[in-house]
Amino acid sequence: MSLERIDRQGLVLLGCGKMGSAMLEGWLARGVAPSSISVIDPYPSDRLESLAQQGLRLNEAPPKDPAICILAVKPQMMTDALPQISDLAQGGTIFLSIAAGSTLAYFERVLGDKAAIVRAMPNTPAAVGRGITAIVGNGAAGAEALDLAEELLQAVGQTVRIEDEAQMDAVTAVSGSGPAYVFHMIEAMAAAGEAQGLDPELAMTLARATVAGAGVLAEQADETPERLRVNVTSKGGTTAAALAVLMDDQTGLAQLMRRAVNAAADRSRELGE
Numbered sequence: 001m002s003l004e005r006i007d008r009q010g011l012v013l014l015g016c017g018k019m020g021s022a023m024l025e026g027w028l029a030r031g032v033a034p035s036s037i038s039v040i041d042p043y044p045s046d047r048l049e050s051l052a053q054q055g056l057r058l059n060e061a062p063p064k065d066p067a068i069c070i071l072a073v074k075p076q077m078m079t080d081a082l083p084q085i086s087d088l089a090q091g092g093t094i095f096l097s098i099a100a101g102s103t104l105a106y107f108e109r110v111l112g113d114k115a116a117i118v119r120a121m122p123n124t125p126a127a128v129g130r131g132i133t134a135i136v137g138n139g140a141a142g143a144e145a146l147d148l149a150e151e152l153l154q155a156v157g158q159t160v161r162i163e164d165e166a167q168m169d170a171v172t173a174v175s176g177s178g179p180a181y182v183f184h185m186i187e188a189m190a191a192a193g194e195a196q197g198l199d200p201e202l203a204m205t206l207a208r209a210t211v212a213g214a215g216v217l218a219e220q221a222d223e224t225p226e227r228l229r230v231n232v233t234s235k236g237g238t239t240a241a242a243l244a245v246l247m248d249d250q251t252g253l254a255q256l257m258r259r260a261v262n263a264a265a266d267r268s269r270e271l272g273e
């Protein structure tokens with residue numbers, strides 16, 4: 001099992017904000033020992049300070065030849081942050097970037113094209129073990145590098161491999177940013193319920209449970225989302241009235257979502273320039 005390689009050689013996490021800490025919790029829950037983990041982050045959280053008491057190395061020099069180094073700072077901070085770990089490229093360390101937009105070619109320019117580099121796009125449901133991450137490797141990332149990256153990411157949810165790095169911008173726009181669209185839908189449903197006279201707390205309870213329940217049903221049911229939608233929609237009933245608005249050819253959700261995903265993918269491409 002390659003996670004044993006992490007126990008032996010260690011893991012370095014550069015940047016431990018929202019996404020880095022979500023993954024860190026998954027690895028700890030999967031049994032990676034705090035003493036195998038080195039975190040570099042200028043303003044560590046209380047949780048990191050407490051993990052440091054349990055052996056996690058916090059803002060210390062990284063171990064000599066860690067199995068993997070996860071790059072989890074914002075793309076705009078990457079160039080400033082990389083010098084802290086770039087020496088690791090002299091050894092066999094695998095680099096795993098989760099930064100939106102930052103390309104494999106960019107990392108090769110900084111770390112060299114002999115370094116095994118994996119580009120990944122996770123999402124925040126990783127915090128509850130329900131993320132999905134797409135990965136793609138550079139030419140130097142062989143099966144062992146991809147397997148180790150995948151195993152680490154599977155500790156916090158599902159993984160998919162993609163062949164064409166150019167698809168990463170679309171992946172980012174759908175699943176990387178996607179949780180925010182769903183959270184916004186909860187907010188919008190709750191606000192609409194309030195506008196109908198519901199108490200704000202009740203409206204939020206109804207909206208949150210409905211989206212969560214529908215998500216689980218969409219995942220677990222044998223039927224397609226389309227069939228599940230039809231199952232809710234009684235002929236001449238309330239859902240049909242709502243869907244006539246949401247599925248309008250010109251102003252419906254599909255058109256809006258296409259524009260939103262397009263904007264996110266464009267921004268991902270810009271971040272990579």
Ligand SMILES: NC(=O)C1=CN([C@@H]2O[C@H](COP(=O)(O)OP(=O)(O)OC[C@H]3O[C@@H](n4cnc5c(N)ncnc54)[C@H](OP(=O)(O)O)[C@@H]3O)[C@@H](O)[C@H]2O)C=CC1
Nearest residue numbers: 015016017018019040041043072073074075081099100122
């Ligand atoms: N949030 C998300 O849903 C997702 C994010 N990503 C990607 O993950 C990466 C991190 O995003 P996110 O966690 O949201 O961002 P955060 O800002 O929450 O996390 C980045 C962390 O890096 C720290 N940091 C800043 N500069 C340095 C440095 N020089 N060395 C070490 N650490 C540094 C920041 O510290 P400080 O706050 O003090 O500046 C912060 O703790 C981004 O590249 C993003 O594209 C990918 C998928 C989903």
Ligand SMILES: O=C(O)[C@@H]1CCC=N1
Nearest residue numbers: 099100172176177178
């Ligand atoms: O908003 C962002 O840029 C990051 C990448 C995907 C989710 N959050």
